Amino acid sequence: MTDAILTVPTTTSPADNALPEGWLAVKSLDLEAQGVAHRPDGKVVFIDGALPFEVVSANIHRSKSSFEKGTLTQIHRESSQRVRPDCPHFGLSPQSCGGCKMQHLHIGAQVAVKQRVLEDNLWHIGKVKPGNMLRPIEGPTWGYRYRARLSVRFVRKKGEVLIGFHERKSHYVADIKECRVLVPHVSAMLLPLRALIASMDAIETLPQIELAVGDMGLGAAEVTAMVLRHMEPLSEADLNRLRQFAVAHPGVQWWLQSKGPDTVKRLDELPGHETGQLAYTLPQFGITMPFRPIDFTQVNPHINRVLVQKALALLQVEKTERVIDWFCGLGNFTLPLATQAREVLGVEGAESLVARSRENLTFNRSQAQAGIALAATEFVARNLFEMTPELLVGDGAADKWLVDPPREGAFSLVQALAALKQSPELRGALGAGWTPPKRIVYVSCNPATLARDAGVLVQEAGYCCAAAGVVNMFPHTAHVESIAVFELEA
Numbered sequence: 001m002t003d004a005i006l007t008v009p010t011t012t013s014p015a016d017n018a019l020p021e022g023w024l025a026v027k028s029l030d031l032e033a034q035g036v037a038h039r040p041d042g043k044v045v046f047i048d049g050a051l052p053f054e055v056v057s058a059n060i061h062r063s064k065s066s067f068e069k070g071t072l073t074q075i076h077r078e079s080s081q082r083v084r085p086d087c088p089h090f091g092l093s094p095q096s097c098g099g100c101k102m103q104h105l106h107i108g109a110q111v112a113v114k115q116r117v118l119e120d121n122l123w124h125i126g127k128v129k130p131g132n133m134l135r136p137i138e139g140p141t142w143g144y145r146y147r148a149r150l151s152v153r154f155v156r157k158k159g160e161v162l163i164g165f166h167e168r169k170s171h172y173v174a175d176i177k178e179c180r181v182l183v184p185h186v187s188a189m190l191l192p193l194r195a196l197i198a199s200m201d202a203i204e205t206l207p208q209i210e211l212a213v214g215d216m217g218l219g220a221a222e223v224t225a226m227v228l229r230h231m232e233p234l235s236e237a238d239l240n241r242l243r244q245f246a247v248a249h250p251g252v253q254w255w256l257q258s259k260g261p262d263t264v265k266r267l268d269e270l271p272g273h274e275t276g277q278l279a280y281t282l283p284q285f286g287i288t289m290p291f292r293p294i295d296f297t298q299v300n301p302h303i304n305r306v307l308v309q310k311a312l313a314l315l316q317v318e319k320t321e322r323v324i325d326w327f328c329g330l331g332n333f334t335l336p337l338a339t340q341a342r343e344v345l346g347v348e349g350a351e352s353l354v355a356r357s358r359e360n361l362t363f364n365r366s367q368a369q370a371g372i373a374l375a376a377t378e379f380v381a382r383n384l385f386e387m388t389p390e391l392l393v394g395d396g397a398a399d400k401w402l403v404d405p406p407r408e409g410a411f412s413l414v415q416a417l418a419a420l421k422q423s424p425e426l427r428g429a430l431g432a433g434w435t436p437p438k439r440i441v442y443v444s445c446n447p448a449t450l451a452r453d454a455g456v457l458v459q460e461a462g463y464c465c466a467a468a469g470v471v472n473m474f475p476h477t478a479h480v481e482s483i484a485v486f487e488l489e490a
């Protein structure tokens with residue numbers, strides 16, 4: 001927080017029209033963590049740094065006919081939910097780190113804001129009201145990020161290398177020396193990484209490090225894979241600097257990326273300092289998932305374990321049932337589903353992930369613990385943004401669906417389902433035996449597209465939204481992850 005903020009807690013709540021000139025009563029928080037207030041004439045004011053129930057003054061830097069934007073300068077009445085940010089790089093100045101938006105708000109209130117956003121989106125976009133709000137899925141609030149894409153920049157004027165997220169108000173790299181949301185051992189590596197890059201011949205042509213940490217390396221303790229993007233070939237001296245860094249930081253393995261994702265390849269390791277295979281585990285299902293560092297995996301493995309368990313519990317899979325896992329990635333839900341269902345189909349757009357999911361199925365079959373058997377499981381590659389009723393029938397009827405799309409949602413999938421549900425003629429023409437799933441669990445990283453798709457399921461496809469809730473996958477950020485359950489109405 002900036003020193004400019006004067007905090008004068010009060011216990012009474014002055015009526016808005018009795019506020020002194022220029023003071024603003026904050027009513028709510030938007031997803032960018034801007035407090036939302038109204039001028040006496042109704043004009044909306046978005047205030048960076050202000051919290052609901054606070055009365056504040058703001059420095060307005062943008063004024064349009066219908067809204068204004070500003071930054072908090074004084075707090076006249078403070079919210080009881082305001083907390084001291086943990087990270088020294090969080091703040092209101094334009095140079096602060098832009099990675100977190102809500103560190104000044106109590107974690108419970110952050111979850112409440114996200115739940116409100118979910119409910120508002122479902123209602124305003126989809127006209128859907130869940131039968132039941134699920135208890136939020138929560139996990140560790142710090143040190144939860146097991147993967148991140150860090151920008152790297154040599155700032156000649158400062159003679160310094162910066163590694164981190166973008167600044168709050170620009171695309172410059174923020175000058176961070178630690179990060180409270182990254183896994184602690186990676187946060188502790190930020191300064192050594194800066195020194196490493198500063199020592200390299202290629203100092204000016206290394207734009208990014210993408211890192212992924214396994215929660216259990218196969219054959220080693222904890223593997224931290226770092227993918228170094230390089231615009232020019234690296235000198236032998238630079239390759240040796242990377243190898244030496246890995247020796248000094250056990251568990252670190254380097255991968256190099258010269259162009260697109262297909263060019264990512266592992267840098268050899270020095271003899272005696274080998275690391276294992278990057279992997280994460282889902283112990284409740286006896287599943288281990290090896291992965292490559294730029295494969296899609298959930299950033300927060302603690303929450304992921306709870307999420308997978310919760311999603312499967314909500315789906316209520318039985319041993320006799322066939323399940324389809326749409327947007328299955330490397331099989332994060334598919335393989336756990338295969339421990340419970342009769343048959344599972346995983347569908348995914350990226351060929352590389354389909355290949356990985358098949359390898360992971362084989363690997364888990366070979367390693368299966370006593371008492372765990374994996375059902376008949378298949379994976380196919382398909383662009384699910386171009387789903388049709390014909391393709392849907394071609395995939396066969398399933399008792400249950402798990403849907404976990406990217407931010408864009410699963411519009412053409414739910415539209416194809418609605419078209420089939422509405423038209424017995426179409427069903428008859430395409431495949432008489434096809435029936436819609438009885439239950440759908442939808443995991444979403446964007447409440448707006450979830451709400452749109454929920455609208456189609458409820459208004460057009462004959463489902464009710466039995467329950468919905470938030471998953472606090474990314475504490476302190478504005479990101480809203482959620483889960484919703486749809487049941488086919490009789």
Ligand SMILES: C[S@@+](CC[C@H](N)C(=O)[O-])C[C@H]1O[C@@H](n2cnc3c(N)ncnc32)[C@H](O)[C@@H]1O
Pocket residue numbers: 296297298327328329330331332333347348349350353382383384385386404405406445
């Ligand atoms: C939110 S991730 C979920 C992955 C997986 N369920 C998991 O938990 O790891 C969304 C997945 O959708 C895939 N995807 C993105 N666009 C797609 C498309 N047009 N068709 C099919 N899959 C797509 C991505 O490759 C990614 O694996």
Ligand code: SF4
Pocket residue numbers: 087088089090097098099100165176178179180181182
């Ligand atoms: S992303 Fe990390 S460095 Fe940036 S504000 Fe959040 S905790 Fe601090």
